[in-house]
Amino acid sequence: MSRRVTGPEIERLIQLLARLPGLGPRSARRAALQLVKKRDQLLIPLAEAMAVAAQKVTTCSCCGNVDTADPCAVCTDPQRDRSVIVVVEDVADLWALERAGAIDALYHVLGGTLSPLDGIGPDDLDIAGLVERAAQGEVREVILAVNATVDGQTTAHYVTDRLQGFGIRVSRLAHGVPVGGELDYLDEGTLTAAIRARQPF
Amino acid sequence: MLQPGNTLQLTWRARLESHLGMFTAELVTARAARLIDSRSGVLALQTLAAHLRYLAERDPHPALYETGRVILDHLDEETSAARLMVRFEMALLDELGFGLDLSKCASTGRRDDLVYVSPKSGRAVSREAGAPWADRMLPLPAFLLQGGEAGTDDVLAGFDLTGHFLVRHLAEPRAVPLSPARDQFLRQFRAANARSG
Numbered sequence: 001m002s003r004r005v006t007g008p009e010i011e012r013l014i015q016l017l018a019r020l021p022g023l024g025p026r027s028a029r030r031a032a033l034q035l036v037k038k039r040d041q042l043l044i045p046l047a048e049a050m051a052v053a054a055q056k057v058t059t060c061s062c063c064g065n066v067d068t069a070d071p072c073a074v075c076t077d078p079q080r081d082r083s084v085i086v087v088v089e090d091v092a093d094l095w096a097l098e099r100a101g102a103i104d105a106l107y108h109v110l111g112g113t114l115s116p117l118d119g120i121g122p123d124d125l126d127i128a129g130l131v132e133r134a135a136q137g138e139v140r141e142v143i144l145a146v147n148a149t150v151d152g153q154t155t156a157h158y159v160t161d162r163l164q165g166f167g168i169r170v171s172r173l174a175h176g177v178p179v180g181g182e183l184d185y186l187d188e189g190t191l192t193a194a195i196r197a198r199q200p201f
Numbered sequence: 202m203l204q205p206g207n208t209l210q211l212t213w214r215a216r217l218e219s220h221l222g223m224f225t226a227e228l229v230t231a232r233a234a235r236l237i238d239s240r241s242g243v244l245a246l247q248t249l250a251a252h253l254r255y256l257a258e259r260d261p262h263p264a265l266y267e268t269g270r271v272i273l274d275h276l277d278e279e280t281s282a283a284r285l286m287v288r289f290e291m292a293l294l295d296e297l298g299f300g301l302d303l304s305k306c307a308s309t310g311r312r313d314d315l316v317y318v319s320p321k322s323g324r325a326v327s328r329e330a331g332a333p334w335a336d337r338m339l340p341l342p343a344f345l346l347q348g349g350e351a352g353t354d355d356v357l358a359g360f361d362l363t364g365h366f367l368v369r370h371l372a373e374p375r376a377v378p379l380s381p382a383r384d385q386f387l388r389q390f391r392a393a394n395a396r397s398g
Contacts, residue, residue: 116247116380117205117254150205150246153237154382157244175234187202189234196238 010036062133064109064126066091080104083140087130087159089113089147097145105143108133113151114158125155127162134166144172202226204233205250206273232273241393244386245276245286251380252293255371268292283390284344284351287359290367291345299323299370301362303346306330316341318362339365353394360387 004011010032018028035043059065060072067073074080074094084105088094094107110125133139142163146152160170176194177186186194202209208230215222236242249269256262272285294300300323305312307324308331317331317338318324331338342358344351351359364379372379 116251116382121381148234148237150233150237150243150250154243154247157240158385160240175238187228187231187234189207189231193234193238 062129063094063107064091064111064129065094065107074098074107080106082106082138084143085130085133085139085141086143086145088145089152089155093145103143110146110155110159113146113149113155115151115154122158127159130159131162134163134168139166139168141169141171144170146172148173148175202228202231206232206236206246206276208232208270232276236273236276239277239279241279241282241386241389242277244382244389245282246273247382248286248380248386249273249289251382252290252367254377255293255297255375262296265289265292265296279390279393283356283386284359286386287345287356287363290360290363294363294366294370297371299366301325301366303341315346320365323366353391356390357387 006014013035014025014028014032017023017031018025020028023031035046053068056068057066058068058070060067060070060075062071062075065072065074069076081104084103085108086094086097086103086105087108087110088097089110089112091109094109097103097107108126108130110127110130112120112125114120114122114125130142134142142159144156144159146156156172163170174197176190176197177183183191203226207228210227210229212225212227213222214225233246236246249272253269256265268289272282272289275285276282291301301318302322302324303315303318305325306315306327307319307322309327309329311327311330314328315325316328317326317335318341319326319331320337320339325341326338339362340358341362342351342355344355345359345362360383364383367379371377
């Protein structure tokens with residue numbers, strides 16, 4: 001039986017850190033030790049930053065992004081093309097697309113995907129909010145940037161159905177060879193999708 | 202790779218049988234990537250996957266597996282997919298002990314002119330014997346007896362038939378409703394057939 005080497009406050013810190021994605025109990029222990037050792041440079045500023053974030057972070061009532069303002073910085077950015085909405089499953093996907101800087105458009109976070117197996121239906125996602133935005137008339141195109149999974153594509157087909165009748169172009173991300181990907185290592189389905197989505201060169 | 206519709210070769214390894222162990226997965230047949238492009242394909246896939254939740258764990262059903270494998274290879278052909286799905290639902294009922302008896306009329310024993318199924322017993326009923334209760338009988342589409350091609354109405358009648366018994370024997374007793382994907386698939390099937398005239 002291992003003996004306790006720290007007080008309950010540090011143990012609690014370790015337990016909470018271990019709940020973060022990518023951190024197990026051992027790495028959480030290392031992170032906690034680092035925080036405690038660098039109390040002034042790391043622990044106190046981090047605690048303050050987290051307290052401020054906890055107080056101010058909110059979900060954007062328009063797109064579902066998380067920010068400290070509502071509407072969020074993306075929705076209020078005047079430089080963005082307001083006629084295009086990129087539909088994503090999760091905030092992490094929105095941030096990934098923003099990191100890539102691939103498009104200057106607005107977003108809409110669905111909050112998941114339709115999954116009959118897991119009992120997630122249309123009412124559990126923010127599809128009504130998207131339809132409401134589409135109905136306002138300013139939107140010309142909706143890009144479905146959902147995962148290339150069965151659940152993701154089920155959601156994409158459902159959203160496409162719901163957007164019918166608004167005169168909006170609905171497109172989706174291409175499926176195929178990833179940059180840096182070697183054909184020999186790709187599955188047959190991905191290769192078939194890549195051949196189908198080939199482009200003039 | 203771990204998507205409904207794909208066939209995988211799974212190898213489980215553990216030091217002792219009681220251990221959690223670890224699986225290694227090798228993709229054998231990739232179907233999901235092909236099927237996700239088709240609206241009816243994903244809905245059919247979701248429906249089949251949801252149906253399999255009615256099977257008990259650690260209870261192999263080799264016949265159903267084979268039926269499923271054949272059906273998955275044809276799910277992107279909308280016309281045959283619906284017909285095959287009715288067959289799959291029949292096979293599912295059969296595997297779980299609620300198979301329909303379509304071999305002869307429950308009332309007269311006749312083996313021809315079978316056009317109804319009793320909603321209570323799940324047995325076929327001939328046109329003559331079922332006539333007085335025709336409004337309460339479930340229509341029996343001919344393709345379920347003789348095989349071959351089936352029209353839109355026949356396929357929808359097939360889904361009504363299997364749907365009735367799936368709800369009665371599986372969904373209601375277990376309080377696990379049929380997947381909404383099934384209804385969406387049927388709506389899509391009706392719409393596609395209405396468009397094609």
